[in-house]
Amino acid sequence: MRLAWVLVTVVVAVVLQVTLARFTVGGRWVFDLVLVGVVYAALQWGPVAGMFAGTIGGLLQDVLSTGVVGVGGLTKTLVGCAAGVIGTQFVLVRPRARMIIVVGATIAHRLLILVFYTMIDSAQAAWHWSGVPWTAILAEAVINSLVGFIAFQATEALPGALARGRMSRRSSLSRRSW
Amino acid sequence: MPQRRTLFLLAVLCLGHVLLISAQVQSKSGLPLVEAVAFGAFAKAQSGTAAISDGIRGLWSHYFALRGVASENEALKRQILELQGQLQQEQAVASSARALEATLKLQESVPAPTLAARVIAGSPAPGSLTVTIDRGSADGVAADMAVIAGSGVVGRVINQPAPHASQVQLLIGRNAAAAVTLERTGAGGVAVGGASDLMLSIDYVSNQADIQVGERVMTSGQDGIFPAGFVVGYVQRSEKGTNYRLVKVKPSVDFSHIDLVLVVLAKPAPDLNAAAASGRSGTPPSGTGAPGGRGRGPQ
Secondary structure: OHHHHHHHHHHHHHHHHHHHHOOOOOOOOOOOHHHHHHHHHHHHHOHHHHHHHHHHHHHHHHHHOOOOOOHHHHHHHHHHHHHHHHHHHOOOOOHHHHHHHHHHHHHHHHHHHHHHHHHHOHHHHHHHHHOOOHHHHHHHHHHHHHHHHHHHHHHHHHHHHHHHHHHHHHHHHHHHHO | OOOHHHHHHHHHHHHHHHHHHHHHHHHOOOOHHHHHHHHHHHHHHHHHHHHHHHHHHHHHHHHHOOOOHHHHHHHHHHHHHHHHHHHHHHHHHHHHHHHHHHHHOOOOOOOOOEEEEEEEEEOOOOOOOEEEEOOOHHHOOOOOOEEEEOOEEEEEEEEEEEOOEEEEEEOOOOOOEEEEEEOOOOOEEEEEOOOOOOOEEEEOOEOOOOOOOOOEEEEOOOOOOOOOOOEEEEEEEEEOOOOEOEEEEEEOOOOOOOOEEEEEOOOOOHHHHHHHHHOOOOOOOOOOOOOOOOOOOOO
16 A cells, blocks of 8 residues: 555656646756655655655656666665655654755755766766756755645645545534434 | 665665666667657656646636737737748748759759647656657657757757657757857857756857857758758857867757747758858868767766
8 A cells, every 4th residue: 555655656746747847948947856756755654665766756767868777766766765764763743854854865866866977987977077057956955845845734734624624514514404 | 773674675676776777888778668668658648747737828828818918919910011021032032042053953952841749748857958749750750850949949859759759859958969050150060058057059169260249050950960051049158269169159949938849850961961061161070969879867
């Protein structure tokens, strides 16, 4: 059941990513909703779920884009595992704490990708690091953390809102019967 | 601390990824079959989500955001009138060019056929400058075909297209390049993308070339992908460098708003390119980017 939820999270994240990325092509607003989904899965269901989400999400991104297949998967697996471990070690109930995790995961993810590409193609190491858009990475971290904040708040508020709706319907029905 | 089972699982997954990467690094290629199947399958979902998002946008733009449409309509009517005048002038120039071609017994320069396509998705990997269009191999689209918009060159088709979708590498992407020529001076070079400011730079332009800011940059057709004569952009900055001039070009296409594009269905014939290039001074070096190959690496 947990695996099914992880799969749903990742697929929804990938579909949202490609749909929204269409409107930001060539723009300065870069975001990685798949990474947000991976961190969400890791914090919600633990490091194993984070690893699976990272593997599936990363590989999906790799095969659908122009990168070496496996680099995104490996990076997201590591990030998902780390986020899951941090989530089990610390009490991360406050939204601010979770946002910090997303910011850290975004920066770590970008740096790991650069490191892996440098290892794969050491002759082009300088080229890989020369044009690193640091401001874009920071902007991505901010956007990802905001999206993560909304996702965490929404998923936390949704069951309560549904329960309240059910309760109010039930109480209005009982009033009508009298 | 994580459990032993978690660490074992992490090690297995990492090993799997490393083996996958090393297989590609050794073969110097990707996983064409897996990528084609995944892209084809996902393209259907992308078409669906594009239809939904377009529906929402259409609902807004066609019913709610109609303020100022009357004045816009007037302005467009005036623009059509001006364009009709320009078209007549261009037709006159074209007919005289055709007459000259006939007189000089040159091969007729037939414009390449194009196919309109809609952008249905961006790249799933952030920062990767590719888009997905809703035309594929069933519509006659093949790898390395040029993709243009009304205002200029957009990019080229990469990888093997799915039956009804193709991936387009944008010209501003890190591994993208096109052979170009400067309209006024005729100097040639290679326009390459990948700059963090999303501008293009032209490599291999001689320091002696007199390049002015605002000069139009066109495709030269020498790369075998982009037919000659399409607008790439306008020179934004030009200064002398150590070996070659440092030229920055602002792309003519607004890459943040690409909805509809045209796929150029025919590739330029090599002999035509050579004929076109022979009349120009400062021809750019041959071989741009990696036609046929895919740019692999972080964007």
